[in-house]
Amino acid sequence: AIPLVVSISTERAARAGVLVKDRLALESMRTIDTVLFDKTGTLTRGEPALTNVAVADGWTSDEVLALAAAAESDSEHPLARALRAAARDRGATLARASAFRSSPAEGVEATVDGREIRVGGPYLLERLGLEPLAATEEWRGEGATILHALVDGSITGAFALRDEVRAESREAVAALHDRGISVVMITGDAEAVASAVAAELGIDRVFAGVRPEDKAAKVAELQSEGRRVAMVGDGVNDAPALAQAEVGLAIGAGTDVAIASAGVILASDDPRAVLSVIELSRASYRKMT
Ligand code: ADP
Numbered sequence: 001a002i003p004l005v006v007s008i009s010t011e012r013a014a015r016a017g018v019l020v021k022d023r024l025a026l027e028s029m030r031t032i033d034t035v036l037f038d039k040t041g042t043l044t045r046g047e048p049a050l051t052n053v054a055v056a057d058g059w060t061s062d063e064v065l066a067l068a069a070a071a072e073s074d075s076e077h078p079l080a081r082a083l084r085a086a087a088r089d090r091g092a093t094l095a096r097a098s099a100f101r102s103s104p105a106e107g108v109e110a111t112v113d114g115r116e117i118r119v120g121g122p123y124l125l126e127r128l129g130l131e132p133l134a135a136t137e138e139w140r141g142e143g144a145t146i147l148h149a150l151v152d153g154s155i156t157g158a159f160a161l162r163d164e165v166r167a168e169s170r171e172a173v174a175a176l177h178d179r180g181i182s183v184v185m186i187t188g189d190a191e192a193v194a195s196a197v198a199a200e201l202g203i204d205r206v207f208a209g210v211r212p213e214d215k216a217a218k219v220a221e222l223q224s225e226g227r228r229v230a231m232v233g234d235g236v237n238d239a240p241a242l243a244q245a246e247v248g249l250a251i252g253a254g255t256d257v258a259i260a261s262a263g264v265i266l267a268s269d270d271p272r273a274v275l276s277v278i279e280l281s282r283a284s285y286r287k288m289t
């Protein structure tokens, strides 16, 4: 009887925009008590826009932006796309970059016009022992993601980027709370950005500044509290955490690596789809235990 029930439910799942890769994952979904959401690209649109630029003495914002965007040429990260789009909007022609290297927690590094350009977040500055530009303090308080640009090891400018929270995310959080399910957010982004987004969504627990390699350990931390965790994510960085969770759910528009590590794939990028999966699981397996 099990295959029949499951095939009916996977058909219903398909109609709800949910692709079940692993039947055990669908079955487990009815017993989870905690949903851990990745922030960027999952609860937010993942399409940040550049809103502010600050520069060090001797630099213009157009120069700093053009160099940073050139250094980000080979990155698929949403922040990289935002910098390239902003540079294009300002009519910049991007110089060729070579020797590109990226570090998921820190940012990118490349040679542009014979100079060593780095673009990255707090972990980059921390490792190099550099202080953020003063202007960024206010942006941080407003919940913007901050990147700094470095030329040959010195800070030349900083950028504020803002990513919109999905309208559906708030509803998803409220509906999960109604069912007695805890909602936790995890992100590699800074604490201030994370708390601003969490407050907007009604999420009361946040893991911020989590390096990609530590995301799975955070899932394990929740599990060691006796929780049964479903993790929802989209990025390469989320893959080990998706695999560690009782149920890993990948956003369909996410990266191939995330999709490969998940038991369930959400065709839409609507976080409310998590509720459809819970409902399907409860409806399909209720009679079988
Ligand atoms: P999340 O966990 O919310 O999906 P990520 O782990 O993708 O976020 O990114 C976390 C942080 O790493 C960013 O906020 C930024 O500081 C830094 N970072 C990662 N990739 C890049 C990049 N291509 N350019 C600049 N900074 C980057």
Ligand code: MG
Binding pocket: 038, 039, 040, 041, 042, 234, 235
């Ligand atoms: Mg992400």
